[in-house]
Amino acid sequence: MTDTTPSHAVPPSAAVALATAVAELARTERLLLALDFDGTLAPFVDVPKSARALPQAKAALDRLEALPDTWVAYVSGRPLSSLETVTEADADALLIGSHGVEIRFGRDGVSLDLTDDERATLEQLGRVLGALVESVPGTRLEVKPVGFGVHYRLLDGDGGADVVARAHQAAAGVGDALTIRDGKDIIEFSVRGANKGDGIQRLREYTRATAVLFAGDDVTDEDGFAVLRTDTGDLGVKVGEGETAAQFRVADERAIATLLTLLADARGATRSSSTA
């Protein structure tokens, strides 16, 4: 028998298993929802700052956030300032930006506290990568909180590969402790290594969650799935195609919105019956 189901579609049996897992998750004592933003809650748009979560997802998250012992957190590769804007974060928001490097837990802003060494490395990195993009038309330098990104979307394949090689070479002269991320038409160098898994661990400690839901669509979200404790009730959901360590997969942002709605319904019922 030939299976014609697209690889990212959820077969019915898996959908039932996911619904069961969501119902189970709703019953945990202290629930943390750690969610990637772009491609998970919000569809991709041309202007990054105009991205917003789907209204259904936003409504479900607002309901969940209002429930006792329930926390909603955003875990993104965006710089924190950008994440604050697109999530329309209020004063109590739990935000992890820059792939785990920047943290804001409500009013407890966690500053970056760069060491002198890190600051010196950052300056040097900016100089060498700045010189590189100036010498290669079609490239652009993005300043990040603890590093730099070299964009090369306008170059063809060979040109792009050449820039990546030259960027590696330039950065190698700065130090060997840099964190390097090879993205789509961008290569990033950071003086501080952290990933979404680190961010989720910080959130878990901060909220003392007894179970965590993490959902994400990109390669960098795999660091998040890697720290989940599925044996004690954590739930990982991959959005869209691509290899993953997550237990479950859904097709798109709309499916996540539905999942969050089911969770809000189930959690709402549990919480109100337990306090009645």
Ligand SMILES: [Mg+2]
């Ligand atoms: Mg994403």
